[in-house]
Amino acid sequence: MSLGPVMVGLSGKTLNQEERDMLLHPMVGAVILFSRNYDSPHQLQTLIAEIHQLRDPHLLVSVDHEGGRVQRFRDGFSRLPPMRRLGEIYDDEPKRARRLAETVGWLMAVELRAVGVDFSFAPVLDLDHGVSEIIGDRSFHRQAQAVADLAQSVVSGMNKAGMSATGKHFPGHGAVEVDTHVGIARDERALVDIELEDLVPFERLVHAGLAGVMPGHVIYPQVDSQPAGFSRFWLQEVLRKRLGFQGAIFSDDLLMAGAAPMGSVSDRAEAALAAGCDMVLVCDNFTEICNTLERLERFDNPASHLRLARMHGRQPISRDRLHNDPHWHQALQAVEPLLQAKPLDLL
Incomplete structure (x- = not known):
């Protein structure tokens, strides 16, 4: 059974029978995990193993685990700094910042791989234009070159740990104040201005072999009337043709308020896939997930199957082996000074 085009969320820390049945639906291809699904590394590993055993090839298991405010698994995992900290170091010591970025990427990825997670939705490639609270210190830097340099190092570290990377939020979320989780966001800039700045990290990482985007x-009215994730212009003309991206395109969560202009959740799923997404995310609401699976019953895209299959994790490692690895201990020592003294707020 190939991987379907829908990524779904789960309600708790174990699978119930309804969820097991849902995950066997041919339109499901992946699961995204949140803090609500986490209690301990052992519990998480057991849950992921059960998900993986349901299908062959196994369903992808993903998570938003960037560091800083966005780190879904806390106790039992190493704390990761906000990416802004790496940008601050980059201003004075770019070589050191790149080395640290690769270490952070490796540490994040290897700990997730040790419990079975296939990939994390990272890194953030948005520029920090100083107006978006939802991006804020999740961004490496204001300057495109710095973001590209540091993100490429993070991706290198992730790849060395056996994890593919997904850059977000194309073509750039950092210049709008509105949080698309709760509102409709518009970026009034012209295409040429976006190309000169926000697209630079995406172009650089695409050329370096980025696996996912x-x-x-966000709506860019000077470019297209539809949010980027539903826009054939952004996904087909710009991302696929102009930038030459060959990897997997994942929608953002279709339940977010920013997707509301596209109609019902099922309408949104159809529109995103028609625009060029390979997989759509419905992260909560069992009823909406089921409605979406029913609507997409006949969807089939062989090219998407191949792109998504490349997102499977590689180089499996046990937690015991990891914790005995000198490289892991060295990474912890390198990352520790980057952590803020005050507790990091959860997103």
Whole structure:
């Protein structure tokens, strides 16, 4: 059975029978996990193993685990700094910042791989234009070159740990104040201005072999009337043709308010796939997930199957072996000074 085009969320820390049946639906291809699904590394590993055993090839298991405010698994995992900290170091010591970025990427990825997670939706490639609270210190830097340099190092570290990377939020979320989780966001800039700045990290990482991209739900009225993740222009003309991206395109969560202009959740799923997404995310609401699976019953895209299959994790490693690895201990020592003294707020 190939991987379907829908990524779904789960309600708790174990699978119930309804969820097991749902995950066997041919339109499901992946699961995204949140803090609500986490209690301990052992519990998480057991849950992921059960998900993986349901299908062959196994369903992808993903998570938003960037560091800083967005780190879904806390106790039992190493704390990761907000990416802004790497940008601050980059201003004075770019070589050191790149080395640290690769270490952070490796540490994040290897700990997730040790419990079975296939990939994390990282890194954030948005520029920090100083107006978006939802991006804020999740961004490496204001300057495109710095973001590209540091993100490429993070991706290198992730790849060395056996994890593919997904850059987000194409073509750039950092210049709008509105949080698309709760509102409709518009970026009034012209295409040429976006190309000169925000697209630079995406272009650089695409050329370096980036495996995945997540477009945002931001509308760019000077370019297209639809949010980027539902826009054939952004996904087909710009991302696929102009930038030459060959990897997997993941929608942002279709339940977010920023996707509301596209109609019902099922309508949104159809529109995103028609625009060029390979996989759509419905992260909560069992009823909406089932409605979406029913609507997409006949969807089939062989090219998407191949792109998504490349997102499977590689180089499996046990937690015991990892914790005995000198490289892991060295990474912890390198990352520790980057952590803020005050507790990091959860997103």
